[in-house]
Amino acid sequence: MDDDDAQQRAELVRIWGGARRRLGSSSADGAVGPRLRELAAWAESSPYGDEALDLYGDGVVAALERRVAELLGFPEAVYFPTGTMAQQVALRCWAGRTGSDVVALHPLAHPEVHEEGALGAVSGLRTVHPTTAPRLPTAQEVRDLPEPFGTLMLELPLRDAGFVLPSWEELVETVDAARERDAVVHFDGARLWECGPHFGGRDPREIAGLADSVYVSFYKSLGGMAGAALAGPEDVTAEARTWRHRYGGLVFQQYPAALSALRGLEEELPRLPSYVAHARVVAQALREALEESPAPWFRIHPEVPHTHQFQVWLPYEPEALTAASVRLVEETGTLLFRRWFPGPAGGPPGVATTEVTVAAPGLEWTPEDVREAVRGFLAGL
Known part of the structure; x- marks a missing residue:
């Protein structure tokens, strides 16, 4: 990644992090202080708050290893x-x-x-x-x-x-x-x-x-x-x-990352089935909204998502679609899609794809919320 790409990515992460409504969440969103405070608060209330700091893989890192071995x-x-x-x-x-x-x-x-x-x-x-x-x-x-x-x-x-x-x-x-x-x-x-x-x-x-x-x-x-x-x-x-x-x-030490992993296993892992179920609701609402839109062609893939993530394809340049995604956040505070990319090599020109992730914030979205966000997104093209 060159400097221009890195700068653009950092700017997009800043914009995504400022969204008030979103379908999914990313560990890259937000700022250092709030993230560390959230993790520290969880650690204090968890069984791992008194775990020894790790040195070259022992302590809390070893506790994480034992938990993963047990789960798998x-x-x-x-x-x-x-x-x-x-x-x-x-x-x-x-x-x-x-x-x-x-x-x-x-x-x-x-x-x-x-x-x-x-x-x-x-x-x-x-x-x-x-x-x-x-x-x-x-x-x-x-x-x-x-x-x-x-x-x-x-x-x-x-x-x-x-x-x-x-x-x-x-x-x-x-x-x-x-x-x-x-x-x-x-x-x-x-x-x-x-x-x-x-x-x-x-x-x-x-x-x-x-x-x-x-x-x-x-x-x-x-x-x-x-x-x-x-x-x-x-x-x-x-x-x-x-x-x-x-x-x-x-x-030498990796306890913040290990603690965040343990937090994910305790809090996010049990929720994943609900994310998968709602991803199917979101995908259907996206399909209905795009069918009613002026977009000449689209693809939801897979048609019924296999997990809580899936692809959306549209026949526009990726830069235009990413700009529309940014505009929707800036004008409405709604994050529907993140960055768009060209379709695969050898595919038709002028087609772009993005990945949709449905997580905890997206559980609040109704089908009408999705359709409204799609209308706002396409209006920005």
Whole structure:
């Protein structure tokens, strides 16, 4: 990100943070003082207020690791400062155990799109793609992959394809297909926390139980400051701690981030099913509003959201749509959409997409509130 992009992003974050009404929330919104006071107040009233400060991963960080391991049903979990590092370490640990440096994953998965080729450049791993369709691979596609691979990595949900998930039966079959090929299965579960409603109400432990290891994020859905965890068997987590140190991830103190993660697990995790349910209400209201609008074309994807996040597509330049989003906040105090981006490479020109997240603030929105916000947004184009 160059200086101009960074300056624009900072200005947008300032504007979003000033909105009085919003569908979702972001841990990047707000100012330092209020955020720290909120976290300190929660810590004082929580069981963790008297927990020891961490030094190189003990104290409250170790308490967070134990909580994640319990929630996901694994013997141990290891805290990492970033998800990118956690997945790097997980995949190289499995490569050593399987004897294969080949990872099968989707071309839209996070390591392929958002990590600057780190799997190959840093860890010496090679990737293959069972499918290029905008969804998770099927069992048959895993069986038909023409070369051996040691690890199948599945991103749940597949964010850049629209936060999409397979059915529970399809996921089980895909995992079984990888095992038929003597491969291990790793879940990129950055957003695994909100997958339960789509999978018939299954909890994180049952979902994670399909995999050999799971990475989860603390800020994407739980509202934490930063950080991630890798959960898996004891031998893998023990090696992961060694690689975490080698990668520079054994930080002297991280208790504010760890506390914010524990707060997210206590407060946000139980609420996620209600966010998913209301995201479906919001998506339907958006559809109705856009059908009545002068917009020549639009897409809500998925039509029924699989999680509390989904995509909206409109046939305008992203800069014009972002400007309309800003104008709506400045004129009405309502934050409907955030930043818009060009559609995928190879797609039609002049089409832009944005991501919608429905969280606690959005539960107050009625369908008419959504329709009114859409009308105001389009009027600013």
